[in-house]
Amino acid sequence: MHTRLRPGDVEGAGVCKDAIRIFRGKKAALNSDIARTNVLGVGISAVNMPMAVEVVHQWIAGGERHYVCVAAAHSVMECRRDAPLRRLFNQSGLTTPDGMPLVWLSRWAGHRDVRRVYGPELMSAVCLRGLEHGYRHYFYGGAPGVAEGLVDRLRARFPGLAVAGSSSPLYRDLKREEEERIEREINDAHPDIVWVGLGTGRQEHWMAKVRPRLQASVLVGVGAAFDFLSGQKRQAPPWIRQTGLEWLFRLVHEPRRLWPRYREYPLFVLLVAAQRLNLRSYDLDP
Secondary structure, three states, X not given: OOXXXXXXXXXXXXXXXXXXXXXXXXXXXXXXXXXXXXXXXXXXXXXXXXXXXXXXXXXXXXXXXXXXXXXXXXXXXXXXHOHHXXXXXXXXXXXXXXXXXXXXHHHHOOOOOOOOOOHHHHHHHHHHHHHHHOOEEEEEEOOOOHHHHHHHHHXXXXXXXXXXXXXXXXXXXXXXXXXXXXXXXXXXXXXXXXXXXOOOOHHHHHHHHHOOOOOOOEEEEOOOHHHHHHOOOOOOOHHHHHOOOHHHHHHHHOHHHHHHHHOOHHHHHHHHHHHHOOOOOOOOOO
C-alpha cells in the first residue's frame, strides 16, 4: 500500500523532514559556491538535503546542465584505485555525502550543517519538490522491469508526477548506434532530470560521457535507489541508516555480492586517519 503525497506533506513520505524544509527567505548557494571536503582525494560537497534539492531546482530553472554523484565510502575507495573515476566525481555539479562516514568527516572538517544526502531520499525529495514545478523525470537503470516498477511506485506515492519515460540498460558494451538510440530516446522525451541507476563507476562514466549530448538539465546517479524504491531489495530501517551501519545490514542480506566491497572498510578507516593526522595528503583533481 502506498501513501499518497502532496507538496508540503511529510508524514508517510519516506523522505527526511529536512528535505521538505527548503530554505525560507534565501536561496541555496549554487554548486560553484559550495565547499567540498577532501576525503582521500574525492571532493565531497558540503550539503544537506534542502541545499541539494534547491541546487537541482536552480539548475533546472536556469537551464544549466550538470550531473550529480552520490558518494559512500566504497565510492571513495573505488576512486582511489581509478584516477579517471576520481576526476569524474570531482568534476560533478555535486558529489553528495551518501554515507554517514562522509557526513562525519565533513563535519569534522568544519562543515557543521552537512547531513546525509542519501540517493533514495534525494530521489524522493526531488520528486516531491518537482510536483510544484512540473519537473519531467526519466529513469534509466536497473535490471529489466525495475525502472518500470520504480515508476509505478513513485506515481502511487506522488500523484501527478510527470514521468517522461523509463528504460533499462543492456549490461554489456554498447555499439555506437545503440548509444545514440538511447540518447535520442531520452532527448525525445524532453526530461528535466534523468535518474541513472547503473551502479558506482559505470553510472558516473556514463553521465560524464553523455552529458554534452543530453538536453536534460540534471543527471543524477543514484545506484541502488532503483532497487530500494521499486521494492526489489529491502532497505535498512531509518535508525540503522543514521548510525552508519547500513553497510552491515546490506552485507547480511547480500554477503556474496557485497563482501568484496565492504572488506575494504578497515583500510578506508586507516587511510582517513592518516589523512586527518597529516601523515598522508591527497590532491583534489580538477
